[in-house]
Each structure stands twice: as structure tokens, then as C-alpha cells.
Amino acid sequence: MNGRRGRIRGGLAWLVLAACAWSTGAVAAMKFDPAGLSPDERIATQRLLDDAQSHLPPRMAALAERDIAVRWSPLAADVHGHAGRSELLLNRDLLAPLIEGGDAARRAALATVLHELAHYHDRAEHLSRDPRFLDLAGWQVRATRFNTRMAGRMRENRFVDRSPDTYELTRPSEYFAVNVEHYLLDPQYACRRPALHRYLEEHLGATARSAPCADDVVYVDAGEGDGGALRSIDPARVYAIDYLLAEGNAQPMSRWGHSMLRLVVCAPGRTPGPDCRLDLSHHRVLSFRAFVDDVQISSWSGLSGRYPSRLFVLPMEQVIDEYTKVELRGLRSVPLRLSHEEIAAVLERTAQLHWSYDGRYYFLGNNCAAETWKLLHDSVPRLAGQGIGSITPTGLLRRLENAGVADGSVLGDGDEALRMGYRFESQGAYFDQLYATAKTSLFLPYRTVTQWMDLTPAQRRPWIERADLRTSAALLLLEQAAQRRALAQVRDALKRRYLASSRDEGDAPDVVRRLLKESAYLGQPSRLIDGGYGIPQADERAALQARSATLQSDLQTTRAELEQGAREWMGPQQRARLDGIVANSELLGTRLRALHAEQGGLRLP
Amino acid sequence: MKRSAVLLALALMAAAPAAFASSFAGTSAGSSAGGSSASSGASSDSSSGKDDKVVQAAREDAASFVASNGAIRGAQLEAALRHLREQLPQAREASDLELAQAILAQ
Numbered sequence: 001m002n003g004r005r006g007r008i009r010g011g012l013a014w015l016v017l018a019a020c021a022w023s024t025g026a027v028a029a030m031k032f033d034p035a036g037l038s039p040d041e042r043i044a045t046q047r048l049l050d051d052a053q054s055h056l057p058p059r060m061a062a063l064a065e066r067d068i069a070v071r072w073s074p075l076a077a078d079v080h081g082h083a084g085r086s087e088l089l090l091n092r093d094l095l096a097p098l099i100e101g102g103d104a105a106r107r108a109a110l111a112t113v114l115h116e117l118a119h120y121h122d123r124a125e126h127l128s129r130d131p132r133f134l135d136l137a138g139w140q141v142r143a144t145r146f147n148t149r150m151a152g153r154m155r156e157n158r159f160v161d162r163s164p165d166t167y168e169l170t171r172p173s174e175y176f177a178v179n180v181e182h183y184l185l186d187p188q189y190a191c192r193r194p195a196l197h198r199y200l201e202e203h204l205g206a207t208a209r210s211a212p213c214a215d216d217v218v219y220v221d222a223g224e225g226d227g228g229a230l231r232s233i234d235p236a237r238v239y240a241i242d243y244l245l246a247e248g249n250a251q252p253m254s255r256w257g258h259s260m261l262r263l264v265v266c267a268p269g270r271t272p273g274p275d276c277r278l279d280l281s282h283h284r285v286l287s288f289r290a291f292v293d294d295v296q297i298s299s300w301s302g303l304s305g306r307y308p309s310r311l312f313v314l315p316m317e318q319v320i321d322e323y324t325k326v327e328l329r330g331l332r333s334v335p336l337r338l339s340h341e342e343i344a345a346v347l348e349r350t351a352q353l354h355w356s357y358d359g360r361y362y363f364l365g366n367n368c369a370a371e372t373w374k375l376l377h378d379s380v381p382r383l384a385g386q387g388i389g390s391i392t393p394t395g396l397l398r399r400l401e402n403a404g405v406a407d408g409s410v411l412g413d414g415d416e417a418l419r420m421g422y423r424f425e426s427q428g429a430y431f432d433q434l435y436a437t438a439k440t441s442l443f444l445p446y447r448t449v450t451q452w453m454d455l456t457p458a459q460r461r462p463w464i465e466r467a468d469l470r471t472s473a474a475l476l477l478l479e480q481a482a483q484r485r486a487l488a489q490v491r492d493a494l495k496r497r498y499l500a501s502s503r504d505e506g507d508a509p510d511v512v513r514r515l516l517k518e519s520a521y522l523g524q525p526s527r528l529i530d531g532g533y534g535i536p537q538a539d540e541r542a543a544l545q546a547r548s549a550t551l552q553s554d555l556q557t558t559r560a561e562l563e564q565g566a567r568e569w570m571g572p573q574q575r576a577r578l579d580g581i582v583a584n585s586e587l588l589g590t591r592l593r594a595l596h597a598e599q600g601g602l603r604l605p
Numbered sequence: 606m607k608r609s610a611v612l613l614a615l616a617l618m619a620a621a622p623a624a625f626a627s628s629f630a631g632t633s634a635g636s637s638a639g640g641s642s643a644s645s646g647a648s649s650d651s652s653s654g655k656d657d658k659v660v661q662a663a664r665e666d667a668a669s670f671v672a673s674n675g676a677i678r679g680a681q682l683e684a685a686l687r688h689l690r691e692q693l694p695q696a697r698e699a700s701d702l703e704l705a706q707a708i709l710a711q
Contacts, residue, residue, distance in 0.1 A: 278684040281658050317662050320681070325665070421680030427665075434672055473709060474672035477665065596710035602699050604660065604689070604707050 030088070030113075032070040044099045045072070048106075052113040055184045058205030060121050068120065070113075081112040083119035090116075111181045118180035119173065127203055128176040135378040136195050137168075137175045138357075143370035143377075143391060159356040161526035164192075164533035180204070182533075187211045192534030194348055217351045218541060220525035220548055222312040224559075227522060228552035230544050231313075233265060233284065235344040239276040240264040242333040243372075243406050244285060245397050246323045247426075257393035259372040261286040261346070262316060262333050277421055283316035286350055288371035289523065290361035309361035309371060310523030311353045320424050326484050328428035333421060334397060334406045342380045349379040351535050355526050369393045427481065434474040438463075441471040453482045457580025464584055469595040476588040483581045490570050490578075497569065511562045518555050659688045660708055667708040675702055682708075 030049045034042050049070060053061070069087040072095050082089040090112060097105030122128050135141070138159035142152045157169045164186075168178035182189045183200045184207055190197040191213035201207075216232040246258040263284045266276035276282075290307040323329045338346070353375065360366060373396055377384050386403050390396040400406035410422040417423040435449035442463050446452045452460070460479075467475055498512045521527055528547040532540045567575060597603075663685030669677040678701075686704055689696040696704060 278680065278687055280681060280684050281662060317681070415678065419678050419680060419683050421683070424680065425677075427669075430669060430673070430677060433677075434669075437672055469706065470671055470674065473668040477668050477672060480665065593710045596706055599706075601710060602695065602703050602707040604711060605693070 030068045030070050037072070040099050041072075041095060044095070045070070048098060048109050048113060051106075051110055052117065055110070055114060055207075056117070057184070057201075057207050060117065060180075060204050063121050063124055068117075080108065081116045083116040083123075088113070088116045088120075107185065111185060114184050115177045115181050118177040121180075121204070122173055122176050125203070128172040131384070132381060133176065133199060134172060135381075135384065136199055137172060137179075139172055140374050141377060141384075142365070143373040143396075158359045159352070160358050161356045161524065162533045162536075163356070183207065184209075188537055191537055192532070193352070194535070195345070195352070214538070217347045218536060218544075219313045219351065219354050220522060220528070220544075220551075221315070222522035223315040223318050225318075226315070226552065227555045228518075228548050230541070230548040233263065233347060235347045237266050237272065238263050238343050238347065239266055239272040239274075240335050241338055241343055241346055242335050242422075243397055243400055244319075245332045245334070245393050246327075247330045247332065248394075249327065249329050256367075256369075257329075258287070259369040259393040259396055260288075260319070261372060261375070263347075280316055280320075280421065285314045285316050285319045286372075286375070287312050287314055287319070288359075288368045307361045308524075309359035309366060311350065311357060311371075311375075312523050313350075313354065323426075324424045325427050325480070326488070328426045330426045330429070331424040332397070332411060333423065334401070334408055335410060335422075336376075336400070336406055337404065338380065342382075346376065346379040349375055355535055358524060365391070367391060369396045372396065427477070431478065431481065434477055437474045438467070438471050438478070441468060442466060449478065453478060453485070457482075457577060457584050461580075461584055461587070464587055464591070467588075467591065469592065469599070472588050472592050472595065476585065476592070479581055479585045479588060483578065483585070486574065486578050486581060490566055490574060493574075494566060494569060511558060511565050515555075515558045515562055518551060518558055521551055657688075660685050660711065663708055664711070667705040670705040671702065671709055 030053065032045050032049065034045075037045065071087050071089055072092045073082075073089040075082060075089060075091040075093075077093070080091050080094065090109070094105065094109045094112065098109050127133055134153060138157040140154045140158075142154060157175070160166070160169060163169065164182055165178050168175040179193070179196055180200065182193075183197060183204070186192070187209040188211050190210040194213065197210075215236070216234045218230065218232045221227060221229045221231045242262040242264065244260040244262040246260070248255045248257040263286065264276050265279065265282040265284060266272050267279040267282050270276055270279060288309055289312055290309055320331065323331050359371065369390055369392055372393075373390065383403075383405065386405075390399050397406060397408075401408045410420075411417050414423070418425060431449045435444075435452055438444060438452075439446075444452065444463060446455070457479075460475075464472070464475055464479075494512070525544075525548075528551065529536060529540050529544050536544055570578075663681040666677075666679035666682035667685070669679060670682050682705060685708055686701060689704055689708075699707070
């Protein structure tokens with residue numbers, strides 16, 4: 001099954017000939033030349049061809065109504081069969097094992113015949129050139145405004161992980177033939193490659209052999225708390241999908257913003273509907289990120305880099321924190337007008353990407369906007385004709401709105417958008433306002449919030465001790481901001497240290513390297529399992545459960561070590577600053593509780 | 606430095622946001638262990654006590670709401686207000702500001 005099959009020669013002349021020959025509609029079948037074959041070999045061959053015939057779906061059987069001469073032939077060891085112009089050649093080496101009657105040998109020969117018949121079918125019907133087929137298979141469109149559905153496709157298929165047979169990646173016609181084999185022979189094909197199964201069913205006719213599939217989409221969580229854990233999403237619980245845009249900031253890598261998709265997953269027990277929009281702790285975010293692992297990090301040099309592009313599934317609340325509180329960037333969450341079936345299709349494609357895709361990231365060609373666009377494009381055929389690909393995140397949003405796919409009207413009322421989570425404001429937008437509150441209340445002598453945050457924690461402390469409830473709330477937020485800023489400085493220092501001393505064993509970088517290695521699994525979870533192809537099925541999921549639990553605990557250990565290490569690697573001043581901030585935050589927490597109790601405020605149980 | 610994951614950011618830094626947990630008055634506001642359909646029963650959605658994730662995640666929004674006297678009203682606070690009113694009878698009587706203060710004073 002691993003050998004290469006079905007080399008095609010012949011080209012256009014053959015295609016024309018085939019199309020004519022097959023249009024006659026005469027009832028016929030595969031014929032083989034018995035000359036030179038022993039009685040046993042004849043029987044085995046006839047049985048093989050009958051077997052193949054019985055596996056053909058209706059439309060393939062109809063097209064095969066023409067004599068196809070079959071002959072055993074000495075072929076190169078890695079070639080099982082060959083769909084030649086005038087005859088279908090089978091590698092003679094397959095014959096002896098076939099007569100011996102082993103299941104594996106029978107299956108290998110059968111797969112070969114079906115593979116070659118698929119080539120004949122494809123030459124007549126040109127399915128492997130159908131844009132929809134290319135979408136599903138992974139020869140993706142380039143996301144630019146100029147492409148048509150045919151031109152401007154990637155030359156390379158990057159759905160390289162969990163392939164049933166990597167020979168399929170060589171060219172679309174081989175992808176078609178390999179997938180027809182599995183479609184016809186593997187009862188699990190419908191569950192492993194559901195979208196392709198539907199495509200082949202539609203174009204070739206049904207096969208009787210399909211196992212029942214799990215309804216949920218299984219993935220490895222890339223979040224902080226649950227990173228590494230195996231999770232799943234039931235498409236029936238997803239009320240909506242939003243285009244989630246992180247607005248740009250002044251950083252070179254962030255100027256254009258970042259494109260993501262937000263899955264509005266309903267809390268358990270809630271009927272899918274608008275109320276699910278506030279079930280934020282259940283929402284998930286699909287984010288394509290350029291993954292930088294330890295090998296490539298040494299050549300990390302800005303915009304022109306070339307890294308793997310992988311799909312991460314993150315908790316929405318973490319994404320809110322990362323952007324609005326750490327990076328001080330706003331988020332816009334614009335609902336996409338998708339039917340329930342289309343939402344399910346996006347999730348199905350997400351699973352395919354998550355388990356198989358190992359893309360290449362180009363900042364100006366295949367970035368997060370292009371990847372997000374392709375995910376939508378490949379999932380929902382009606383979007384494919386609209387030419388709304390774009391290489392910038394804001395450009396893509398604009399095009400989705402112009403095409404009536406994204407509903408930007410939710411952002412019209414600013415306060416309502418914030419309240420309902422269509423917009424998450426950068427916390428930085430509030431710093432001046434928060435500081436003004438504190439300044440008025442405490443008669444603070446510092447002019448700006450920046451001056452306040454530049455003070456040492458000890459200098460801020462006397463003011464904190466006098467703050468009332470409202471002012472304490474404001475100062476607590478500013479203290480948090482100061483902490484995040486200080487942590488960002490620690491991170492930068494550690495990054496520089498890592499880059500400078502990447503060969504230095506037993507130092508900080510070793511933990512960093514370990515974290516990078518372990519984190520790599522989060523975007524390429526196929527590395528956690530062996531065997532099987534496509535979406536993991538029940539037994540693979542059981543194995544994954546164990547591996548992902550190990551990964552989760554490894555990640556937690558590594559992060560704890562890193563945190564511990566970071567305390568030691570940072571300078572005494574940095575350490576004192578962070579400790580001072582934590583002490584201030586704790587004091588504010590204590591004051592808030594005391595002031596609240598004094599007022600006789602409501603206590604939550 | 607109470608919370609971990611300071612440096613997952615390194616792994617994701619090329620075009621990605623940093624991953625930080627936040628230390629919010631000694632408790633975690635940044636952690637958001639998600640209760641997806643496959644997660645075990647650890648999700649505390651139906652509770653409304655100190656370990657309640659929805660309430661914890663709303664602490665910074667609650668602080669903004671209190672500090673701005675109700676002017677800044679984010680979605681995480683909105684989610685927590687709805688959640689508390691679904692779970693606690695006494696929360697139904699309380700005003701938004703009273704509830705935000707209660708969340709903040711946890």
C-alpha cells in the first residue's frame with residue numbers, strides 16, 4: 001500500500017481519445033489476456049477484477065462501460081499499476097501473493113486496480129481539475145483580489161500531516177486516485193475526510209461502506225491553562241462564527257492587525273441563540289500563527305521571515321486578555337452571515353487544518369488574513385466565487401462586509417458593541433480616564449498616567465493607602481497595567497538572553513527551548529499520534545487522550561520552571577519592582593474588600 | 606510573578622500576541638480553563654462563589670465599571686451580571702454597580 005501507483009503518461013492526446021471512446025455507452029468490463037497465465041493465475045485475476053467491479057460506485061461503473069484491457073507486467077518495484085493509453089498494467093510482483101490469498105495482498109491488488117480505474121474516470125470527467133476538488137484536497141487559492149477560481153493556486157499541497165499515502169501530494173490527479181481507493185475500501189473514510197467523502201459521493205455515487213462518525217470536532221487546546229489538553233466542539237453548539245480582528249498598533253509585526261475567527265459556542269444547557277454571545281468562557285478562537293521553533297529562532301530577523309503557519313485553537317478569554325490587556329490592542333468581533341450547515345463546514349475544515357496542515361508563513365503572501373480567508377473560502381463554496389481574498393486583516397474585513405458576509409452594523413452603537421462583546425476595547429484607551437479619577441480624588445501631584453506608572457511601587461503605595469473604593473478600583477487597574485508592562489520587559493530581556501546564548505546548556509535557554517518544543521505540538525497535534533489518517537478516530541482518540549494529558553502536565557511543569565527561573569534571571573531591581581507591584585495589588589484588594597464591607601455591600605457566597 | 610506562562614509568548618512571537626496571565630489582587634483573572642463539551646465536570650458554571658470562572662474573568666471589567674461609575678461596561682462584566690442573576694436570587698435585586706462592587710470585592 002505504500003508503493004507508488006499509477007504513473008500517468010500520455011497527456012492530452014489520450015484525454016481526447018478517452019473522452020470519445022467512453023461516450024459509446026456499450027456494456028463492457030475489464031478484460032484480461034489469459035495467455036501466459038496458469039489456471040490459478042487466471043482464476044485469481046478474474047476474481048480480482050470481479051472484486052474491483054463490485055466495488056465501483058454507480059457513476060464509475062457507468063463510465064467503465066468500455067473494454068479496458070488488463071495485463072500483468074514487470075513494473076518498477078515502487079509502481080503497483082499503470083493506467084496506460086491502451087491497457088491497465090498491474091505489477092506482476094503482486095500476482096504471486098494474490099494467489100497465496102493473504103488479505104493484505106488482495107487488498108493491495110484491489111486498491112491498485114481501483115486507483116487505476118480512478119485515473120481513467122478522471123481523464124474522462126476531469127474531476128481533479130475541478131476548483132472545488134482542489135480546494136478540498138489542499139491546492140489552495142492564493143488570497144489576492146486578482147485570482148479567479150482556476151488561476152492563482154498554490155503549487156504545493158501543504159496538507160502533509162496524517163496523509164493516508166503521501167503519494168497523493170504529488171499532483172491533483174494522484175490525490176484523486178488515492179482518495180478514490182480509500183473512499184471505496186475504507187469504511188472510515190467518511191469520518192476521516194468527511195468533506196472529500198461528500199464530494200466523491202456526489203460525483204461518483206454512493207458506496208455502501210460507511211462507519212458512523214463522531215459528531216464533534218476534536219482538537220488540542222493551545223490555551224495557557226489547558227494547553228495540550230484534548231478537547232472537542234460539537235458543531236450543534238456553535239451559534240455563530242465571527243471574524244475577529246485585532247487592531248494594529250505601532251509594532252512592526254502588528255501594524256496590520258491580526259485576523260482570527262471566533263466560535264460562539266453556547267454554554268452547556270443553553271439553547272443556541274443570541275444569549276450564547278455572552279458565554280465567553282466557552283467561546284474559542286481559531287488563530288493562524290507563524291510558529292517559531294528553536295531551530296529557526298536564531299534566524300529570526302523581522303518581516304521577511306519564513307516560518308511554519310499553523311492553526312491554533314485558543315480560549316476566547318485568553319485572547320481578550322492577550323490583546324486588550326497585554327498588547328493594548330482593541331478587538332472587533334463581526335458576525336459572519338453563515339447558515340448552520342456552513343458553520344458546520346467551517347468546523348469540519350478547521351479539523352482538517354488542525355490535524356493535517358503545515359503551511360508556510362509569508363508576511364506578505366500567506367499571512368493570517370490569507371489563511372483565514374482560505375479557511376472560509378475552502379469551507380463555504382458560495383464564498384469562493386466572490387473574490388474577497390485580501391492580504392491584510394482590515395482589508396479582508398472590509399471585503400467581507402462589502403460582500404454582505406460580515407455584519408459590521410453591530411459596531412454602530414459603540415456602548416452596545418462593548419456590552420455585547422462585538423468590541424473589546426484596549427485597556428490602554430482607559431488609562432488617562434482612570435488616572436484622572438484618581439488624580440482628582442487624591443490630589444495626585446503627577447501630571448500624567450505615564451508619570452504615575454513610572455514611579456516605583458513604593459512611591460505609589462502611600463497614595464494607595466488613602467484611596468476610596470472607586471479610586472482603589474482605578475488604581476488597581478493601573479497597578480495591573482504596570483505589572484504587565486514590567487513582565488513584558490522581563491520577557492524581552494529573557495528573549496535577548498535566549499537568542500544570545502542558544503548553545504549554552506543548563507541555563508535559562510534550556511527551559512525556553514523545552515517550552516518551545518512542547519508548544520510546537522499545540523499547532524501540529526498530529527505529532528502526538530502515530531497511525532491513521534485525517535481526523536483521528538475512536539482508537540486514535542483514546543491514544544491521544546493519554547499523550548495530550550502528558551503534554552499538558554509537561555507544559556505546566558515547564559512553565560512553572562520558567563517562571564521560577566525567570567525570577568532568578570531578572571535583575572534585583574526588576575524583581576523588587578514586580579514584588580512591589582504584587583504587594584500594592586494585594587493591598588488594593590484588601591482595601592476594596594474592607595471598604596465594600598464597610599458600606600455593607602452585597603457579598604457573593 | 607504569581608502566574609505562569611510568562612513566556613509562551615516566545616513560542617508564538619512572530620506575529621502573535623504575548624501570552625500572559627495576570628495577577629489580579631492575588632487571584633487569577635487571566636486563566637480561562639475552558640469548559641468545552643469534552644472537558645470534565647470541572648467547569649464551575651453553575652456555581653457562583655469565589656471559584657466561579659465567569660465571575661473571576663469579569664474582575665477587571667468590574668473594576669473599570671466601578672472606577673468609571675458605570676461608564677465603562679465590558680462584555681465580561683455583562684456576562685457575569687447575567688450569570689449572577691441567573692444563579693443568585695439576591696443578585697436579582699441588586700443594581701449593576703452593587704454587583705460590580707461585589708465582584709471586585711471577592
